[in-house]
Each structure stands twice: as structure tokens, then as C-alpha cells.
Amino acid sequence: MAATPNPTPVEIFESGDSALRVVASSADTEANWSSVHSLAQWLETAGADGVHGAVPTYDSLLVEFDPGVTSARQVRAFVLLGLRQLEHTGAPARTPREFSVPVVYGGEYGPDLARVAEHEQLTVEEIISLHTAKSYVIRCLGAPAGSPMMDGPDFPLPVPRLKDPRLSVPAGAVAVAGRQAVIAPAVAPGGWCVIGQTPLTVLDAASEPLVPYLPGDLLTFRQIQPEEFADYEGRKLEAAR
């Protein structure tokens, strides 16, 4: 029950007749992220007629609703209520789970690894070692299909996107772009640099939830060899703890 002494300032924008955009606008990016995710959690738990749900990302939250049942005005009041309650109670604490992801780097599994190394003026081994060094916070679930969006590895330079995006990137592709990192849960087009691939199944359309992680969970990558790929195939990504 830690009261927040300085609540993060928030702005609410109309986004058509069926959605509102809520933006946390402090200078502290960590506080912004934390406040939009706590608010999303609160909206979900509290629930309101006609509110479909909330999509939190980094500093922003999209709240979607049915304008036949509720209205932008009512949903705005609901959001403000949530913000006031969170000011008093603080964000609900959830112990993050940890995921360990085996990755085959380079070769056919990571066609852009050498390119990324060259751009960063590092060796391939140094790139792999930086990519496996960090514990990543999953910031949000992005398009396509529940991708875990993470702050990138500690590379010296931001990674440029591909000039010609691939029409199809396989499921399990481990990719970086700008200052971000991601795993592709499903086959999709993509412009990020693919440095490796995990043999684990990330997205299981037959189970609920579709992906095993939530924003706030932690993820690490560990290198495996190409001949180990088949040993992991068909296994699902599961929390280590």
C-alpha cells in the first residue's frame, strides 16, 4: 500500500467514437510505463459495461469501447476514477515471472547477424554475448500476435531496419531494431534484423492465454548450437519461475 507522492501526469485524447488514448507525460520513462500498465490492469479488473479492454505500450494506453453501450465521456470518467484510486493504493504488485529462451544465432537461423555486427563494429561473438548478457523486461505485447516488445541489448548504436522488409519471417525469429528487441510469435512480414531463432513454440492458438508472458515479466536469451535445435522443437515457452 505505498502511496505515490507524485502521481505521473496523464493526458487523455479522443481517438474516434470507440477509443481513448491515455498518455503518461512525465520525464521518467520507467514511471510512464509503469503507470499506463497499472491503469490497464485496474481497468481490466474493475471492468465497465461496454469497455472492451485496454492496450498499454510504453507511455500510452488505448482504451477501446462500444459506443452503443457507453461513450467517450463515460469512459473518460472511468479512466479518471482509476487514476485516482491508483494514486491512493499504488500499483498492484505482481511478482514478475522469468523466461529463458534458447536461441541458435546466425547462419540460416539469423541471416542478419553478420550485418548487425558490422554495423555495430563488433564481432559476431560480441553481439551474441551482449544479446545474452541482459535480463529483458517485456514492455508490452505488440503486433503481430502478442510479440514480446523489449528494450534492446546494450549495443553501441541503434540497429537500422532492413531497407527491404522480408515478406515472411518465421515464428521464433529473434530480432532487433533501433533500441528494441523482440521474438516473432508467428510467421509474419518484418523489417527487423533477425539475428537468431528459438526452436520453442511461443504462440499457441489452442491455449489461453495465447502467449505465456505478460508485460513486466523478465526474459533472458541463451545460446544453443544448431544441432540442438531439433531437441527443443515442439516444446512450448514456459516460465522458469
Add this chain to the structure above:
Amino acid sequence: MSGSLIIQQPGNSVVTDLGRFRGPRFGLPVNGALDQFSARAANILAANADNAPLLEITALDFRMRATTDLLIAVTGAPLTLTVGGRECPQWEPVSVRAGETVAVRGITGGLRAYLAVHGSVEAPALLGSSAPDTVVGFGLRLSEDTELKTSRSVGPIRQPYFDLPLFRLGLTRPEYSSRAVIDVTDGPDVDEFGDTAELLFNTEYTVSARSNHIGLRLGGALPERQTSAEVLSRGVPVGAIEVPSREELLVLHRGRGVTAGYPVLAVVTSRSLDTLAQARPGHTITFRKTTVPEATAKHRAAIRELENLRSRVSTVFALLGIGKEPGWPELIPAAGS
């Protein structure tokens, strides 16, 4: 008694519903029927729940054979509907006998038609919705010889007076035009476009052939972003208008990726998203500015109209015994007539 039907000519058809409303929080688009009004109307005319699975038929001709007696309703783009070779009205319930072929031909004025079957059709669900998701690879796309089961079969309803239509439920049908006017509200990032934002309202746009359920691409004069600050990925609403390239305007529809990093210039209203669902490549689009309260009022007026339709349908169907025990073989002429 359950029913069934077999697809003979699938054209481009899927089983869908109003959408996967719990999808976006997991990073999945809402998807579902692109023309929500027509989809709801079809289900209501077939005495189903608004959100029941139904067929969405896009652009191409479609044929199916009823293997039991069925009651169907077809809405959406203007087309020619025949049952056992007889021409039948759109936007009304239609009785189909076992063995008869239902054909949908000549979808020309718009792009998408909806075919609901009383008792709905069985389809797999993901997060509570049967709506196809092309990214996850989920959904029931129809092909030749696909058999669909319905939870009910309805005995044939015969009109005792030959030339009179069986039903006349009086729904105001949407207008379909090759020159659609689309209502939008200001987007949350409209200021980033400065004075060029006004171009949206002074330009005739042409629908590109590269448009689909994810978004419509429109050619014409493009507003231009006046800043170049990086935008963090954030949730974007269905209907968001973006300018991702120097070539086309992008209007996101129900298959849109949930997050993106482009500024949102304007947002299409719920009612106008139905109109856009029927826009064909080559059609002309102009935009008209409205406000959120006005857009909400229009949406609610349409919902009220559908609710009135539902009450008329329940009255008529109760008289016919549809939706209760099956087996009313025919209408009996009133005494003294």
C-alpha cells in the same frame, strides 16, 4: 433438429462474427465482419444473436446446397440471390428447402455480403470469437465441399398467396455508392500535420486495389507530418488514418495490427467504417469532419433501428413458430379469406 449445408462454390468466403474484442490486449487485432451493420442485420433477420457466427462473402460469386430445410438471410452489398433458381429478396428472411441451392451472384455495387443461417453455423473459437485471424492462422475459410452444421433446421414456410413477398420487415437499407462520403473525427495527433491536415477534407481519394481487411489504401493529395520526432509504438484504434508513405493514405480497418508508430491524423466513425467495408477499388472517397458526440448519436440511431428490427422479427417468427418447436409446415390462410 439440427441442420446442415454444403459449400459448392466458395468464392472468397469465411465464417466470422462481430470480432475478437478480447484480442487487442493480447496483441491480436479485433477482426470480425467489416460491415458490422449488415452482419448484425443478417443475424437479426435469421433470429440469431447479433454476434452469432455467419458467412462473410467478399466480391466473388458463392453457392451452397442446403442438406436440410433452413431459414437464411442475406445482407450487405447489392447482389442477386437465388434459392432453387428463384430470385429472392435480400435483407429479408428466406426459406430454403433441403436439396435447394443458394446462389449469391453479382456483388457489384459494394464488396461484402453476409449470409446468416437460423441456428447459426458451428465454427471453432479463439478468445471467444470465430473471426479469422490471418496472422495467427486461425479461422474457417470455406472451400468446396466444406460442410457446415447449424443448431436448427426450419421447415419450409410457404406463402399462400403466390405473388406476395413472404416477409416485409421494413429495414432501411444502407446506401451504396461509388462516391462515398466518410465521416471522421480529428485524430489525437492532428496538430502534427499543421495546415496540411485540411487537405483531407479538400481532396477526392481513390481506393487502391491493395486495400484489404487490414486497411484501405487511398490515392490523392496527402497531408504531411510537420515534425520528425520518433514515435514510440502505441495502440491505434480501428479507423485510424495514417500517412505512412508519400504515396498513399492508410485507413486502418478491423484487421489492423494493434500497435504502430505512425501519428493518427483522423479516425473514421463506426458508421462510416461500415461504408468503407463496401468500397471497391476505383471508388471515390471524400472525408467530412464530425465530432465524437455526433458520431456516437449516429451509431446509436443505427443500433436502435436494428433493435426495432429484432422486435418485428420476434413477433413474426413467434407467429410462425420459428425459434420454438420446429415443424410448422405452412401458413394457414386466415378464416374467411
